[in-house]
Amino acid sequence: MTHHKPPPPPRIALVGNPNCGKTALFNAMTGARQKVANYAGVTVERKEGLFVSPAGTRVKVIDLPGTYSLRARSPDEEVTRDVVLGRMEDEEVPEAIVCVADATNLRLNLRLVLELKKLDRPIILALNMMDEAEKQGMTIDAAELSAALGIPVVPTVAIQTGGVQALLDQIDRTIQVAETEGFAPVHAQCGWSEPNAHDLRDYHREVERIIALSVTSPTRPHLATHRIDTVLLHPAAGLAILLTLLFLMFQAVFTWARLPMELIDGGLTLVKGLVDANMADGPLRSLLTDGVIAGVGSVVIFLPQILVLFLFIQILEDSGYMARAAFLLDRLMGGVGLHGRAFIPLLSSFACAVPGIMAARTIENRADRIATIMIAPLMTCSARLPVYTLIIAAFVPQRDVLGGWVGLPGLVMFALYAAGILSGLIVAFVLKRTILHGAREPLLMQLPAYRLPRPRNVALGLFERAKAFLTRAGTTIFALMVVIWFLASYPGAPEGATEPAIHYSIAGMIGHFLEPVLAPIGFNWQIAVALVPGMAAREVAVGVLGTIYALSDSGDSLRSSLGGLLAASWSLPTALSLLAWYVFAPQCIATLGVVRRELNSLVWPAVMFVFLTGLAYLAAFTTYRVAVAVLGG
Template structure:
């Protein structure tokens, strides 16, 4: 250890506010949430203490015990013990405990102390504890524990001052390392009881507000009703609130494209690349930023408030019957935003079988990258009508697509359960944390992160594929005297026509076939690709905003419905397959996922197309 720097590991039970404390100290920008196991990645930050010393802070996953029950807890234990490959042992462990829940959290503090490393205890959420009338004799607790104890309020500015001052001072001496066996483990509870009796006075075991809210939120009838209404409202909002913002972006992109290309000669290749390639392609995707952000806004607020584990509680039985677990609700709900964080969040599922099933069905949740495709098709083919004087027909169709994804995920999970050989018991054992008012700063940071990721995708992979597609659909140029649109003669046109043989039975035309190929990299690319393909085949300049009206003239309703059905299932996302490979360490699982999803997609589209044609 150099004199100028110090490596600090942050540990604690899930829901102790550790990640918020990490944000407070480092100004780090990552997700803070209120359900067990959100911290699934290694997070490191640094800050300079008043003394000028640089402190490296490592945020470790929440753990109930070092008797690890999940990959999360295993990482925490290995890092603390200094045996994690590539991770030097920390110079100091800051153990964070929720001051309102010391009976549970102190036990882990004692476990950490037994490691025999320097430890500082941070009593977090001291403001809430005081409000609830909980009195903690901190000097006495410090004396009995033999550890420095500081008070923190992670969600308040300056709430970590005492901790900063403490870690900036002398490193406290390490306690004596103690063996870890069943007898000493049972002894920990006795020690906790003794400590609590001597140092903590609690007027009431739980917050009155939690009891009142849970009476409604967990009620067998009202609870499910609240959950259903909440989910439905989110999807209605995604559709209706975003509209004005989307119109604004559309107009802005069209104006910018027109202004930028007005100086170029209209028949030059550069004009075509900018107008047909970049603005038509990227504009078509950029328009969906508001919808994605509104969806994430709701997910972040639900996460922060502590409601999600309640939803998991309500749905556990249903999901268990289908071969999943209530815990899978949280990763699966994240998958509505994007399957990648969803699949990574499965690390908090303790049972490896439950975890694998959840990973395999996560791509069936309607991720936000499908929204561009859905919105485009729904806006073009489904009339703006009010149903039963209450619902917007377009919103109802969107909701149906989401339900189709959920129902098929349950069905697939059920099939997996039937085929599984190991039928031993699966555990739930899930903590329901206190309700919390979502912190505006944390939600805003989360949204900003999401917007950045989306814009990076637009500026990176989507831009690159759009330009590539423009080249493929421009070259080779048409022979002299050709009458059809230039794209018919290009590489992309020929590829689309070849693929058309496979996709004709499900009603896809060759333009869709072209769009599906770059759309393998990311779903929303299909929309930008369609924008480019149609702009290239049009006689005049067709910008993104006109893609909807254009396809509504050229496609049959059956084709549109078939493409919607395709997108409910098709694994058109390389990143998802890559993350499945990484999280399960198996190409077999990747092949199974891709295979069953493409199979279901083709089957669903075939049925949809043939039925819709027969009916019309």
């Protein structure tokens, strides 16, 4: 008996300029939860969603990276070109294209429409942000536009309930027509070929003609963006504001997150107390308290800090400020050979190097892109925050400096971030002068109008982050912690042992084995044990220290906090040396994996691993030796 599979749902591709609100439209159509941002090219991954049309058809929507042309200048835009041309492997050409255009800014969008028309496929033009255009007093004659372009044109307001109804209805009609006429053959020859400058000028003239017919200029042009930029792009004030913003961001990571972190800490202590009170002493209780609560708990506690960091990044992205930051820093970053656009991947790397490295796809030139990718792990990622916070809390006194404006811990944290940035710039400078030399790609970037970030989008973004972090803590980190607990607990201490049991365990043996290599930089065997699983996930290092010290605790001291334990058992030079190590922290496996995938090379991840480990060892060694000389061992 043969099964007839239902025919695959028709597929619609969303294509448009960067910042046309394409992702918001995608969200409105599919309800998919993903990032909406305002910076050119933030949608670097292919996003797909399903919706049921008003007529009851299941339709698949693909959200493609923003582009000005099918002439793909960056890896990011190649995705768009390959999908709509049907050149993508394992990917059928979409049945219809929805070209999304920002109604307040039609010229560049319409040029893309004219180019897309050459594909000879069904196209719908969605005039997005119609509310904004009306507010500015623009009138757009959709019927006239439709007649001039020869394709259906529908106004949409992606951020309004029901704002995409007209588009959904039109999709139904387009699919129906395509079905009755039969879908075009999948790999049909299309009429598109790369336009030359002459073709582009022709397109441009045609766009001007169409606009003259169907669009009136705004009677109340939006001046707010220009006024805001007069300040935010000011050579002196703008840079000062950018630096202040970054500084505030790192201060907020500490101050805003303090209360929720104390609450989580209190909750963990409570649970530990309950377990201790209600369970008989034994391996299971030890696994729960020393492995799960001390290990996973010491990672989960950093959730508030990570969320504060992402909150800032999300708001900067959604508001359109990121392109301004690239503008402000282009010349300065050019000093070390980096592209202004490298700012976005690098800023994202403060959250996590993996999305940061992927965001580097918007950089067109391969040498520029490699340089950016290579220094991305030097931007202190949020996974290193737990390590920094733990050590700073244990060793840096809570004192106000600069007349009470800034706390000393916050200042040390800022210095650590600054050290990462500075070394990143130096590495970029060296790379661009040696193996990656060459002129920089042109900047040529649109500065989008400022938009108020939508609380719902920001909340959705943060929710996604929290979910991802907790899932990771509940799976990867949990599993690692159980393994570590086992390694740190067995075999038990021999008869008449003088040291805590962990000394004789497998973990203890590994630590002692590595100790000679790490002794010159002041690391003890406990740190050596923590560094190994720290490769899988940096924050695990903290969890491992939590478990090791929980198990080493002889019992007569009842210090509950790991910080207190560390302050008592490490010297200050050791703590400083570990901080220096983590500025360069030979990055996690995930980072190396994404570098291999993005650059399609085994050489670059190997280079990255070697140079980062070398730098980390060198920095830790120098820090330790200087600290010992100054402070005494």
